[in-house]
Amino acid sequence: MGKIGQRLERTLTRLHQWWRQLSWPAALVVTLRRLRAFLLFAGVLSAITASVFSHNGFFAAVYDLPHRMPGWAPIGHAFAAATPVVWGLLTLAIVGLFTYEVQRRRDIFAPVTAIAVVVLGSMDLSTMRPPTFSDFGSDRLLVSLVIAGLVAWLFDRNWARGVRPRTCLALGATVLAITIGATRHYWQLAVVSSGVITSVANLPGPHVFLFLLPMLNTLLVWCGLPSVLPTLNRFSSSGWSTENLDYALSHAHGLNLPHLLTLMTTYAPFANMGGAGMTLALLCAVVIARRKVPSAAFLPSLVNLPLPALLTLPALLDPVLLIPAIIAPLVVQLLAAGALVLHLFAANVFEVPPTTPGPLIALLGTNGDWRAGIFAVVMLAVATLIFLPFVRIALKEGAAS
Template identity: 30%
Template sequence: MTDRIAQLGMRLVNGEVRFYRNRQISAIRQALRLIFPIILLGSLADFLEQSWLRTDGYYYQTLHVARWLFQVKILRQYLRLIGAGTLGLAGILMAFAVSFYLVVPVTRHMTDRLMAGTIAVISLKFFNVTRTSVLGGHTIKWVATDLGIQGILVGILVGVLVGNGYRWALGHRSPDLEQIPSTLVITCTWLVVMAALGLLWVSTQTVSLNSAFASIIRWPFRLPHFILGLLGYCVLNGAFEWLGVLGPLSASSGQSIESAQNLAAVLAHRGWQLPHPLTLHTVVSVYANVGGTGMMLALLLALFLSRPTAWQRRIGWLSLVPTLGNFNAPMMVGLPVILSPLMSIPFILAPSACITLSWLCIRLKWVPTVAYPLLTGTPGPLQAYLGTGGSWTALALSLADLILSTAIYYPFVKLVQAAHRQLDGEVA
């Protein structure tokens, strides 16, 4: 039995290594490493701005920030600017980097490499323009929200398309000489083609490319109270982020109403009888998304408990603060979890196990249901405790979910480390 498990582990490691040695995936991996510092800075800025400087922030309320910190408004504006300038351009940066790295092996001329990345950025903009501004003859307006961390997947796809096309064109000319006329022809041809495709998309579709992709895998059902509905939402949300569209799927419109009704029931009546005990908020958000979608805090703990590579150790420590505040972008990009076949298994399995356990405990009324609203940046393990007004059983369930998820992540983290050591030339 042990031999079979070892053989399975080796097959998984070898599969991960072969996957990352693919030319396309290798370029994506390099691009993710390139943008990690920018994602980290933006996540820290967002965490500080939302948790420390907003009135609905956890640390703003618990530490009474307004009493001792001066110029809160200016600091909030400053951090918002940093967040918008970093996370808000993640999709653009990925398009540039992926296209750049795909062209690197076929040319030693920096002009061609930079031009491939530049064309990818412009092409991405062609697909993220408001329909009315183009067809109505108004000033062109870009869809900025699709160019940030939610647009990482689209950035990857555009980078792969442009990078491979530019790479093919370079393969039909002499690699020794930098041919400015040839570069000009390739550049203009690609921009004309991508602009035509962008106009075709805008003319025939009412949403941006990223929004269209999101609608394909967005939660198709409206039955979140059932265990299968909660698990289905978890799987789709996990797949959404694993592919590179960071940020949770929007819940159905009834969720905010149900949360308000739960709070009203607690405030108006004695006892803890809630009209909606099993919702996305009371089960998934509180117990299955500790550290962000995918139970990122459990992944971080599993990483520290294993023998991480030097790079992974740095990623873990640098991502600790935002992960505790439920901002998972640094871990998703840094390890990376995005598009990692091995990490996709615990990324879906861990929160699914937490949902099953938590749903059962709430259903059997072993723990009270979360009713109080949670402040932004509330540490993940404390969400259930604070949301139930200080229930120790809710805190125990949160810790049990965290331990269970860490145990699920641990063997896969070890396998990923073995794969990365092979890729990076390290000795285990």
């Protein structure tokens, strides 16, 4: 076992070294480190907007802030308006800096072109709607990075020297962006609706989709692509969850639920702490490995917003950290399913605000079953232990700062 472990560690270390030596990932890490302070600010801003200044926010609901806090509504409007603007500007800053870092010539014309292409590509020309800041959101990060990388590559070519060729190149890229914008209505149809996938997850049967869907979701989020389970998803809106709620409201105990194993009972309270990929466990592992006080990135993860942690570590696109991000939620979900089948605690049937801090979801969603709360804390510890060796490898290689 020890030998296998050592061999696995060596393989993963080599994998991480190889990944870090590639020009695009290296440039991405440098870009994200330079923007770390801004990313932390945007993350904290999102966390406060979602949990304090949203009607369905955890702190707003528990402490009745809309009625008790003076100026809650106007301050909330300001926060809600500022959040997409900050994230939009940050995405464009990432695109610009990444283009600058990835190209060899350090031509200032390249980042400007890349930003223009991303902005124009986000325009919906079929409706002539100009892009808004929410169009450059985090779920289009990978697409934006690919565009930025291609623009940098084109600007690095020899024939791109001189003012006229560079102008032609910029114009050509802009025309391409406008074409993307004009046809987005059609190619977006190819993206499978998250609603359809969620319904598939609720199909009766061997519950394969129940476990596959979160894995796919983590993969997509880790890659900066649109997720199938929206961030701060309301798991209670599915038909099965409604039937479970109906049963729980009419019975004092929730032991014989009509649908025991659903995303709401197995995934939401235990395997979604910190959002997709259990980023809360990832941050706990980083704190243990570095023996340092938690950073501001903890706040967004506490209210289940995973992206700030992924960007600030940075763990985005990191193949080594992706492994436990997929394994840990799966293990936790399987353990939770087993515990539910054995009736070790009540199932999570009552809707809680999506920004409820991870370990509290199980306690509140079961209407105060302390066994579920303890199980959630144990699951967080299990997930942290799964993350720990991978985080150590990543830290050794200097990926996570």
